[in-house]
Amino acid sequence: MAKAFSSLIVGAFGSQKALLGSLAKATPLLLVGLGTVIAFRAKIWNIGQEGQVLAGAMCAYWASLWIGPLPYLIAVAVLVLAGLAGGGVLGLLAGVLKTRFGTSEIISTVMLNYIVIFLLAYLLDGGPWMESGATVAYHQSPPVNAMLEWPTLFGQGAAKLHFGFILALGATALSALLLERTPLGYEIRAFGSNPTALRFRGTDISRLLLVVMLVSGALAGLAGAGELFGTSHRLRAETLLGIGSSGIVVAMVGGLRPSGAMLAALFFGALKSGAIYMRLQSGTPAGLVSAMEGLVLLFFLCAAVATRVHITVRSEAHA
Amino acid sequence: MENLLSVQNLTKRFGAVTANDNVDLDVRKGEIHCLFGENGAGKSTLSACLYGYYRADSGVIRFKGQVAELNSPADALRLGIGMVHQHFVLVENFTVLENIIVGSPDLGILLSKSAARRKVEELCLRCGIELDLDREIWQLSVGEQQWVEILKALYFGAELLILDEPTAVLTPQQSDQLFVILDGMRRQGLSIILISHKLREVMQSDRVTILRKGKVVATVETSTTTAEAITALMVGHKVTKRVSDRSVTPGREVLVVDRAVAIGEWGEEVLCDVNFTIAENEILGLAGVAGNGQKELFEVLMGVRTLSSGGFHLNGEAIVAPTSREMLDRGVGLVPDDRFREGLIPEFGIAENLVLGWQRKPEYRRGPFLDRGKINALAAHKIDEFRIVAASADLPVERLSGGNAQRVILAREFLHARGLLLANQPTRGLDVAASEFVYEKILEKRAEGFAVLLASEELDDLLRLCDRIAVIFKGKIMGIVQPGETTLLELGMMMAGNASNLGGQVNDFSSKALRQ
Incomplete structure (x- = not known):
């Protein structure tokens, strides 16, 4: 038991290599978490992050196939935009279903997850993106063009941190500014509290909902593109699945604040990274970390309820 | 006449605030007893103590001569004290009958609706309530929904019914119908505590207890007093009612x-x-x-x-x-009738609510960002000008009283509206x-040339x-x-x-x- 935990900690923070691995794991969680924070603050329940992460990766992969020789930085920028667009369009689609037909975004985003997952399965399993020359279907694409891999900040080989981490930090600052300081953020928070009053007070709430779904999906899409071009270099469902749902947990545990999401992403990134080492050292299944993720979320939700009860008692006291 | 309920020296404090200060109250059997006072005078706190929602810090509550230990609303219900809240607690897509009997202790596992229906029909007949028991709540008017709440309390065996500002959500006609029903209940020997700050309702009660700043100012027989005398007791001085200046003529x-x-x-x-x-x-x-x-x-x-x-x-x-x-x-400026639903963002503070609808106006922005400094300064100014009572400009407006919340809306609309x-x-x-404060402000706008x-x-x-x-x-x-x-x-x-x-x-x- 003690050995498992100590190896978990060593695996997460024990060396420069471990630390870089933790930050690399935290990067996509943070991006998805930020997108979730923005949607959930508006009480728009986008839970299609899994699909949006895949869509971002797929869109960026597709872009990498047809972009010709471009200066390196421009090429990377195109891939970033493609990642944002892939996730954003999928989010927007759920938004349109809501504003046009009144479909609950909870249903539509989950259903779109399945469509995207099976589309990817088709493309990789006998479809046009399958790795050629293999006699067995590997359910993965060939490696991406090495010229298009995202720049590395620190480290090398298996333990390196790509520049998506900088993007994620930048996105954290921008999300915090957006929510707390801009008129759009004001509208997002107001929408979460009372959309009727917002509509009476001159805001086109359908448009706002579309903007929120677009931004929320785009951040998840960027996470997917970063994983593909910064870490895995091959399009594989296994490396991408789970990021979306972990990102939702990150947002919730982070108290629906960008800064909180950052701390939560670092925590869960460290857990995921340490889990690999823990399995090697102590034989403890890495799946335990997923269970811990769930438990942490449960405890945070219970704590949130408990705080609310506390506040209610005090506010009565002042009534 | 015997006292059904008698309260002696009841005191309830919230921190430093004394909401009820040595309050005495007697309610006779078969009377409508009005609790009258301004917002914050302690009417709602007193009724919450009687209903077991709050525990009094000191004092004795006697019901039918027995000392009543009221630790929860369930205790109050068991004794026969029922309450109808301002905001109804009804299941929208249940029928009237289902709403009345839900939660009833003698319900058993299988619903026996026919027996319950007979009992409710009899209650309706006795109180003069005409209501189709099979309609669902959302199909009913607000007044009818209130009858359901009353029936529910009676079904549970209430002998004393507390109504918290029952007419706040009703039309004059619905109010009149309500009083006809209350009158019928009084004749059946039921007692009613009516919380109100409307004079015309007070005048329809048998006795009125006037509260000011948590204390009982007086309990008087309604038939021996006048509306003016009661108002004076309530506010502690005379209220001047403003009238339109007829010398200004429309343009x-x-x-x-x-x-x-x-x-x-x-x-x-x-x-x-x-x-x-x-x-x-x-x-x-x-x-x-x-x-x-x-x-x-x-x-x-x-x-x-x-x-x-x-x-x-x-x-x-x-x-x-x-x-x-x-x-x-x-x-165009709008003061909506449902202020918390249509006029305010409940979780936002006064400052942010003051710019609701104008959050993109260049005046309140510095570059792409909201100019917090300017908005907060505006809030400080408006809190002062409109005499809004709030701990801070960031306090969520959902925690303001109705009157203060309305002042926030008025401050915003009067600042931004031009002409209508x-x-x-x-x-x-x-x-x-x-x-009167609201009317005073509206008359000011008329004088400035507004169409209202x-x-x-x-x-x-x-x-x-x-x-x-x-x-x-x-x-x-x-x-x-x-x-x-x-x-x-x-x-x-x-x-x-x-x-x-x-x-x-x-x-x-x-x-x-x-x-x-």
């Missing part, structure tokens, strides 16, 4: 509504052929029983509901397919002093404030009258659907509505 026309027709959700006409104008320096009153198209009319003028035919002009320009954005930009002010029930739920549309159920107030009064009934304007040349009686008849030129013949319904 050019600001708003012209021309044959406006709007269709409701079920295809019914909610506005039919509505025509009126409002000029500068003019307050046009809109009298009518709630639910006769007032809300829809305000929604149309605010750009959140579309007309199916007809239209309106603002400052001489035809307004075609407006949005709420356009109407705000054209200088739409006020729908601006004094609903407010006490006398707070209402003022809908209210307080006909006396309309008569003293308005330049003209339009009466709406089932979406139709029944007529537009001059306050000096009309009486309450005539207004009431028009509100009940009779055209304005009817003679002295008065039907039973409207005369009852206007007895006060």
